[in-house]
Amino acid sequence: MSPVLAGVLQLLALMVALALAYRPLGDYMAGVYSSPKHLRVEKWIYRVIGANPATEMRWPAYLRGVLGFSLVSVLFLYLLQRIQGSLPGSLGFSSIDPDQAFNTAASFVSNTNWQSYYGEQAMGHVVQTGGLAVQNFLSAAVGMAVAIALVRGFARSRTGELGNFWADMVRGTIRILLPIALVGAVLLVACGAIQNFAGIHPVGQFMGGGQQWNGGAVASQEAIKELGTNGGGYFNANSAHPFENPNGLSNLLEIFLILLIPLSLTRTFGRMVGSVKQGYAILATMVTIWIVFTALMMWTEFHHGGPAFDIAGGATEGKETRFGIGASSIFSVATTLTSTGAVNSFLSSYTGFGGGIALLGMQLGEIAPGGVGSGLYGILIMAVIAVFLAGLMVGRTPEYLGKKIGTRQIKFAACYILITPVLVLCFTGVAMAMNTPANSMTNSGAHGFSEILYAYTSGANNNGSAFAGLNADTQWFNTSIGIAMLLGRFLPMVFVLALAGSLAEQKPVPVTAGTLRTDKPLFSGLLVGTIMIVAGLTYFPALALGPLAEGLAS
Numbered sequence: 212m213s214p215v216l217a218g219v220l221q222l223l224a225l226m227v228a229l230a231l232a233y234r235p236l237g238d239y240m241a242g243v244y245s246s247p248k249h250l251r252v253e254k255w256i257y258r259v260i261g262a263n264p265a266t267e268m269r270w271p272a273y274l275r276g277v278l279g280f281s282l283v284s285v286l287f288l289y290l291l292q293r294i295q296g297s298l299p300g301s302l303g304f305s306s307i308d309p310d311q312a313f314n315t316a317a318s319f320v321s322n323t324n325w326q327s328y329y330g331e332q333a334m335g336h337v338v339q340t341g342g343l344a345v346q347n348f349l350s351a352a353v354g355m356a357v358a359i360a361l362v363r364g365f366a367r368s369r370t371g372e373l374g375n376f377w378a379d380m381v382r383g384t385i386r387i388l389l390p391i392a393l394v395g396a397v398l399l400v401a402c403g404a405i406q407n408f409a410g411i412h413p414v415g416q417f418m419g420g421g422q423q424w425n426g427g428a429v430a431s432q433e434a435i436k437e438l439g440t441n442g443g444g445y446f447n448a449n450s451a452h453p454f455e456n457p458n459g460l461s462n463l464l465e466i467f468l469i470l471l472i473p474l475s476l477t478r479t480f481g482r483m484v485g486s487v488k489q490g491y492a493i494l495a496t497m498v499t500i501w502i503v504f505t506a507l508m509m510w511t512e513f514h515h516g517g518p519a520f521d522i523a524g525g526a527t528e529g530k531e532t533r534f535g536i537g538a539s540s541i542f543s544v545a546t547t548l549t550s551t552g553a554v555n556s557f558l559s560s561y562t563g564f565g566g567g568i569a570l571l572g573m574q575l576g577e578i579a580p581g582g583v584g585s586g587l588y589g590i591l592i593m594a595v596i597a598v599f600l601a602g603l604m605v606g607r608t609p610e611y612l613g614k615k616i617g618t619r620q621i622k623f624a625a626c627y628i629l630i631t632p633v634l635v636l637c638f639t640g641v642a643m644a645m646n647t648p649a650n651s652m653t654n655s656g657a658h659g660f661s662e663i664l665y666a667y668t669s670g671a672n673n674n675g676s677a678f679a680g681l682n683a684d685t686q687w688f689n690t691s692i693g694i695a696m697l698l699g700r701f702l703p704m705v706f707v708l709a710l711a712g713s714l715a716e717q718k719p720v721p722v723t724a725g726t727l728r729t730d731k732p733l734f735s736g737l738l739v740g741t742i743m744i745v746a747g748l749t750y751f752p753a754l755a756l757g758p759l760a761e762g763l764a765s
Contacts, residue, residue: 218509218537221463228467229474237478243386244359253381264378269371270712273360276376277353277704281320288316291342301335302411302425314689319343321700322350322582324443324552324675325692327684331425331446336408343443344432351439352383354584357704361588364711365612366484371716395434395468403457404430429454437468440582442552442675450555451531462538466545473549473580476587484612488730493590495735500579501548504572508540511564529560547572550582552675559679567758570665573672574750575742588707595624597741601727611729613719623710630702632749634671634695639664648687653680661757671699
């Protein structure tokens with residue numbers, strides 16, 4: 212079987228598995244967030260945190276819950292790292308330096324999972340499982356809660372109430388993330404991933420020296436790392452490490468977990484707004500972009516010109532032989548089109564155009580299908596922009612799901628789409644103008660610029676993957692990327708919840724002959740075009756200086 216055919220068959224198998232899970236999981240999640248009943252364990256949690264799950268919240272109260280909980284999470288994870296040297300199960304590792312502890316705390320709480328450290332050489336068992344793995348659950352649950360609040364904004368009328376943040380977060384964790392992650396962890400162990408609390412032990416001798424490995428609760432963290440679109444690896448090699456991702460079957464399973472909830476949330480959206488066709492229209496947009504990006508990535512990695520590529524059968528440098536070019540391409544697109552920082556190959560070794568595809572995937576806003584929760588509310592913001600543009604073209608007040616998109620709503624949407632580009636381009640420009648950050652680059656020229664651009668794109672978009680080749684463990688990068696991650700995560704949420712509140716206050720607008728049908732393929736095409744135009748106009752100059760220049764020169 213040719214490598215190209217193998218890659219295509221894996222893509223088809225993945226699509227079939229996702230299609231089979233789409234409807235039942237989407238319906239189940241709609242039931243979870245709509246049910247008036249609370250499980251016994253949930254009631255116990257509410258008593259411990261002092262929350263009343265029956266209290267409905269308007270958007271300012273919902274936002275205070277999101278920000279307050281996230282602030283406490285950042286402080287807790289920061290302190291846990293700072294006292295690691297005094298904790299049991301630290302494996303002899305010392306406490307984390309302040310700038311790196313801040314960066315890591317900001318990273319995992321913001322669902323970014325950017326890592327400027329070597330996991331197996333820095334973090335002990337307590338920090339890994341009690342700190343990082345816990346935030347993998349909680350940060351994902353926060354993103355899902357915000358997405359559900361926006362869906363309620365479309366579904367409700369004549370009220371500003373969006374539900375209860377504490378109930379949404381707890382339910383998302385207990386009823387959705389925990390059960391699926393448990394099954395995923397068992398399957399990963401069956402595939403060969405490790406799950407233990409072993410200490411550091413030597414492994415063999417090589418050229419007169421030895422190598423040391425340490426164990427850990429890897430399979431359980433790997434499952435929620437992918438399911439929650441987090442991406443932080445137990446080991447520095449991340450999902451290229453055989454302890455995290457042993458073989459081709461585990462690789463497909465991890466891609467499946469990455470895409471499962473973001474795609475299925477479109478079904479949840481359709482059920483909660485009373486029209487599954489609306490969910491299918493959003494799903495079609497996501498899938499179209501995902502398939503096109505995957506096909507482009509596989510094409511450029513298999514068929515890029517040059518004698519070395521011709522002899523090897525494609526761009527094999529930096530890719531694991533147990534996965535090959537096809538599976539590596541599928542994995543890289545899945546992670547960069549979602550907010551998952553996981554990698555099973557090193558993106559710096561990709562072709563110029565391949566690296567550009569990964570960059571552009573994040574710069575779209577990671578909405579195809581995007582992160583857990585963040586992908587859904589991100590693409591709904593773009594849907595608001597799309598109907599606004601359609602309204603301008605026909606001279607009619609834009610409407611979406613029976614809600615008028617007026618000046619207030621479009622201001623919230625515009626602020627949302629401007630935040631991330633401002634963070635990415637401003638931080639990249641400052642870094643390139645300074646001497647110290649530039650000294651961290653392994654490469655010069657277009658590729659070196661891509662390293663810096665990728666780092667801030669990954670941070671501000673809450674992706675977390677790295678281009679490699681950049682020494683990001685410096686005070687400048689730890690601090691600036693940490694700030695970019697926090698602002699890139701929580702500032703957009705302010706405008707998402709404000710938009711949700713303004714929509715929930717409206718009374719529904721009746722459908723007329725002039726109403727744009729947003730459940731038809733025409734609207735999906737308009738939405739795809741809007742997404743690509745907005746991203747292209749925003750980032751094309753920066754892309755032209757980096758991956759496009761490199762690709763054209765090769």
